[in-house]
Amino acid sequence: MPHLASDMTCTGCSACANICPHSAIEMASDREGFLMPNINPDLCVECKLCEKACPIVNSKDLKNPEPKDAIAFWDNESRTKSSSGGAFSAIARWILDKGGVVFGASWTNGFECNHKGCDSEDKLGDLRGSKYLQSDIKKTYIEARDALKDGKYVLFTGTPCQIAGLKSFLLKPYEKLVTVDIVCHGVPSNSLFYNYIEKLESENENYSGISGFEFRNLRGWGIAPTAKISDGRKLTLTGISNLYMKAFEKSAIFRNSCYDCHFNGLQRVGDITIADFWGLGQQGKPFHHDVTKGVSLVLVNTERGREIMRGMKDCLYEERSLKEAIKLNHNLVRSSIRPANREEIIRAFNDSKMSLAEINNKFDIVGLGFKSKIRDMLITTGLFWHVKSVINKIRSL
Ligand SMILES: Cc1cc2nc3c(=O)[nH]c(=O)nc-3n(C[C@H](O)[C@H](O)[C@H](O)COP(=O)(O)OP(=O)(O)OC[C@H]3O[C@@H](n4cnc5c(N)ncnc54)[C@H](O)[C@@H]3O)c2cc1C
Secondary structure, eight states: OOOOOOOOTOOOOOOOHOOTTTTHHHHHHEEOEEEEEEOOTTTTOOOOOOHOTTTSSSOOOOOOOOSOOEEEETTTGGGGGGSSSSSHHHHHHOOOOOOOOEEEEEEETTEEEEEEEEEEEGGGGGGGGOOSOOOOTHHHHHHHHHHHTTTTOEEEEEEEHHHHHHHHHHHHHHTTTEEEEOOOOOOOOOOHHHHHHHHHHHHHHGGGSEEESEEEEESSTOOOOEEETSSOOEOOOGGGHHHHHHHHHHHHTTTTGGGGGGGSSSSSSSSSEEEEEEETTTTSSOOSOOOOOEEEEEOOHHHHHHHHTTTSSSSSEEEEEEHHHHHTTTGGGGOOOOOOOHHHHHHHHHOOHHHHHHHHHOOSSOOSSSHHHHHHHHHHHHHHHHHHHHHHHHOOO
């Protein structure tokens, strides 16, 4: 039988399942809810193509040289529709204008996060917005390869391990492939998120009938998760209702491989890297523009990436230092730290008998003190980034 990455190191990128010519590998949830490859011995012919495609087992050189500097970027058209400064949409438009296909993470049935392709601007909205859980790649590596073989431009966006998976799956470079990796804090599983939604609905009748979810309220850097209710209401989640996002921020519910990520660091796997430029103006050089609607951090890692970014119009584009990029974005260079009680916390989220309040009482995730209450109040009133940018300005004086 082939030897794939261990349970601790497998990223769930699905390169093995996509490459198997005999459909002998299925991605299935493990007991924590994370997708792992399952090899069917009756179908496996031991060709070992899956081993060749696994970016962990077969650690080929998938990384690019370090970029020289960082770019503060926003796209005028999509900034307020995006999680950050809209860098993703600007790059996607470059591809779509050339008749290409864009792949990224989208919602299916409200709460399931899957990768999918889109070939027109009106469908781009499905891919916009950060979904803070692991997107299931499904068979999109195969779809991307088919589009490349048809001579189309392809933009593939995802976490660094997903971009490594794609590059490893393709086995050779393609001239019209553009890859964008996002700086990644870590990923919880689809099923843990689903269990959280079930708890929210059953414990508070205000939330019954949740039909969709936004992790960030799509006003630039808005960070308040919002539940969409089937009667049209949109409820901002704070306090215990926001337990999932708080556990995410504390790195408590991630996939095992995220705590020792092979793909962070300044040598990136994507042609372009995008993130939130949180540390702007915090390394001596002031930033003179309004940050409250979100600013993307863009790292240009290859010549292909440079060609695309050079062609950007109707945007803000300012060269900044790498030091500034790293200042408040630790996941650019290192993995999140694994808390000692991670397994227990994941078990509690997945346990249908434990309420959100009980989980919080046991693990003290939300923090219900004065500071948390003020933060929640600033978030719900939309003042959070205004106050933060004033504080940052005072700090940088
Ligand atoms: C799990 C996760 C962790 C992150 N951690 C950090 C971090 O530590 N620091 C930081 O600066 N930024 C982080 N980000 C990235 C940040 O939230 C923004 O997504 C990024 O800056 C892009 O913003 P935008 O305005 O260009 O794009 P948007 O228009 O908001 O588009 C979002 C882009 O991200 C992709 N995407 C969304 N959800 C997922 C997902 N679940 N899996 C794979 N791809 C996805 C979409 O395909 C699209 O390309 C994280 C994102 C995710 C999904």
